[in-house]
Amino acid sequence: MEKDKIKSEVRDDIVGVLQDHEKTGVGGTVKKEQVKVEVQEALEDEKDKAFRAGNLIIAGVPEPDTDDMDAGNSADLASVTRLFTDGMKLDPDSYRITNTTRLYRGRKEPADTNKDRLLRVRFDSSDMVGKVARASPELENAANSWMKNTRIFRDRSKKERDERRELIREAHTKNNEEEDSDYKWYVDFSNKKVLRKKEGEERPRPFRTQKYR
Numbered sequence: 001m002e003k004d005k006i007k008s009e010v011r012d013d014i015v016g017v018l019q020d021h022e023k024t025g026v027g028g029t030v031k032k033e034q035v036k037v038e039v040q041e042a043l044e045d046e047k048d049k050a051f052r053a054g055n056l057i058i059a060g061v062p063e064p065d066t067d068d069m070d071a072g073n074s075a076d077l078a079s080v081t082r083l084f085t086d087g088m089k090l091d092p093d094s095y096r097i098t099n100t101t102r103l104y105r106g107r108k109e110p111a112d113t114n115k116d117r118l119l120r121v122r123f124d125s126s127d128m129v130g131k132v133a134r135a136s137p138e139l140e141n142a143a144n145s146w147m148k149n150t151r152i153f154r155d156r157s158k159k160e161r162d163e164r165r166e167l168i169r170e171a172h173t174k175n176n177e178e179e180d181s182d183y184k185w186y187v188d189f190s191n192k193k194v195l196r197k198k199e200g201e202e203r204p205r206p207f208r209t210q211k212y213r
Contacts, residue, residue, distance in 0.1 A: 060151055084132070086144070086147070090131070096123065100121050129154065183196060
């Protein structure tokens with residue numbers, strides 16, 4: 001099922017590239033070379049999305065104070081397991097984490113900052129990503145403060161990140177134009193613009209608060 005979906009998305013991307021070139025009327029060698037490049041980019045993006053499909057990026061998981069990679073990975077795995085089991089009330093037998101990885105700091109972030117790095121969590125099935133999304137509201141009731149402040153993101157490809165930035169820009173513009181409205185535009189976990197009641201009147205959702213990522 002997962003492979004069929006990916007093949008369908010690749011086919012749609014390639015058809016889209018060819019249709020764009022038919023509309024613009026670009027021809028000859030330039031057209032062939034440009035189509036070849038764009039088709040290759042579409043294939044690489046779908047391959048990247050397939051790799052990331054079973055991943056989540058989590059912000060706020062305390063980083064272990066150790067230089068030992070194995071010890072750090074074990075501590076991160078234990079923290080994430082607690083987050084899912086205790087914080088989200090997920091059955092530990094319902095999922096399997098294959099690995100965890102601390103991501104590099106951003107270019108604008110000082111190397112000596114005390115801020116914990118983002119943590120990438122990889123599951124053995126992409127189904128777990130949706131399961132975590134549905135269970136995330138439980139974190140608002142977590143007794144542990146770091147769990148309550150945790151933020152969770154889908155691991156997106158470059159194309160998906162670019163699309164998300166554009167959607168956020170559009171939502172931001174709409175919100176500025178409709179400042180007096182009781183509703184506000186958000187970009188949700190699935191990269192879709194949605195209209196909801198303004199914060200304070202909504203059901204707490206850890207995913208929802210990621211409007212500007």
